[in-house]
Amino acid sequence: MVPLLLTLIFSCFIGASQGLQVGFYANTCPNAESIVRRVVSEAAASEQNAPPVLLRLHFHDCFVNGCDGSILIATGLETDEKGAFGHQGVQGFEIIERAKAQLEATCPGIVSCADIVALAARDAVFLTNGPLYEVPTGRRDGLVSNKSLADNRPDITDSIDTLKAKFSEKGLSEKDLVLLSSAHTIGTTACFFMTNRLYEFTAGGGSDPSINPGFLSELKATCPQNGNVNTRLPMDRGSGQTFDNQILQNIRSGFAVLETDARLYEDAATKNVVDSYFGFFRPFLGPSFEADFAEAMVKMGEIGVLTGSEGEIRRVCSAFN
Numbered sequence: 001m002v003p004l005l006l007t008l009i010f011s012c013f014i015g016a017s018q019g020l021q022v023g024f025y026a027n028t029c030p031n032a033e034s035i036v037r038r039v040v041s042e043a044a045a046s047e048q049n050a051p052p053v054l055l056r057l058h059f060h061d062c063f064v065n066g067c068d069g070s071i072l073i074a075t076g077l078e079t080d081e082k083g084a085f086g087h088q089g090v091q092g093f094e095i096i097e098r099a100k101a102q103l104e105a106t107c108p109g110i111v112s113c114a115d116i117v118a119l120a121a122r123d124a125v126f127l128t129n130g131p132l133y134e135v136p137t138g139r140r141d142g143l144v145s146n147k148s149l150a151d152n153r154p155d156i157t158d159s160i161d162t163l164k165a166k167f168s169e170k171g172l173s174e175k176d177l178v179l180l181s182s183a184h185t186i187g188t189t190a191c192f193f194m195t196n197r198l199y200e201f202t203a204g205g206g207s208d209p210s211i212n213p214g215f216l217s218e219l220k221a222t223c224p225q226n227g228n229v230n231t232r233l234p235m236d237r238g239s240g241q242t243f244d245n246q247i248l249q250n251i252r253s254g255f256a257v258l259e260t261d262a263r264l265y266e267d268a269a270t271k272n273v274v275d276s277y278f279g280f281f282r283p284f285l286g287p288s289f290e291a292d293f294a295e296a297m298v299k300m301g302e303i304g305v306l307t308g309s310e311g312e313i314r315r316v317c318s319a320f321n
């Protein structure tokens with residue numbers, strides 16, 4: 001478990017930003033964060049995949065139209081953002097709705113769905129042995145949900161230059177790219193996303209040469225050509241259920257499962273960030289992976305937020321008021 005000192009130090013340099021602030025609901029709904037934490041803990045206790053699902057949900061929400069809960073809308077219209085191709089497999093909606101229902105019973109019309117998503121992601125990280133960090137709150141829910149807005153979100157087939165550009169457009173650095181990609185330390189992916197890398201990476205039908213030869217045989221055994229594309233495998237080889245920096249060590253050693261993760265070690269800037277978390281004097285000197293990850297999450301959670309009188313506070317997360 002990350003020492004409490006890390007949490008306290010990190011909380012000291014998170015202040016109000018873009019109208020957000022730590023403890024936003026202290027007076028209006030003092031139990032808001034504990035209610036979300038309880039719902040997430042209960043979900044994680046019954047479903048092992050709940051933490052990575054909630055972490056992914058936060059990422060997908062923020063990278064489309066900002067962290068405004070737009071991905072949660074389910075009007076049944078074909079234009080709903082939830083139906084975007086890039087959101088395939090995104091889950092956790094029922095957990096957010098469960099937390100919202102409990103909050104509405106306690107503090108009706110106070111806590112936004114967008115904030116619930118951000119808090120749930122933080123609690124998901126903590127429940128998998130990651131850092132417990134403060135989340136500035138005060139987001140309001142968006143009034144737009146359109147899947148066309150998801151067309152330019154980061155994609156698993158993007159080149160490293162494209163990823164860097166997409167992150168930069170959101171105000172995120174190359175360091176943020178590495179750290180937020182490290183969220184792949186927990187959770188699984190489907191063989192569907194491995195086909196190109198394993199069997200069609202080169203014109204002649206070869207595999208990605210950056211894959212460690214021994215690991216390549218493992219991947220092909222799990223995801224055979226013309227096999228079941230829905231078979232799932234951990235994104236972090238050897239540590240898929242625990243939040244740690246093993247994902248970065250795997251990237252350094254040719255054991256990255258996802259192609260976009262592997263590309264992080266082929267670009268000079270992102271490679272330097274990956275390497276910065278290793279070395280002879282680690283963990284006593286040098287940057288803290290846990291603190292830096294938490295800082296990147298907070299930064300991502302501020303993308304395009306609505307505050308003050310903007311947007312609304314939804315009564316249910318799946319529908320506009």
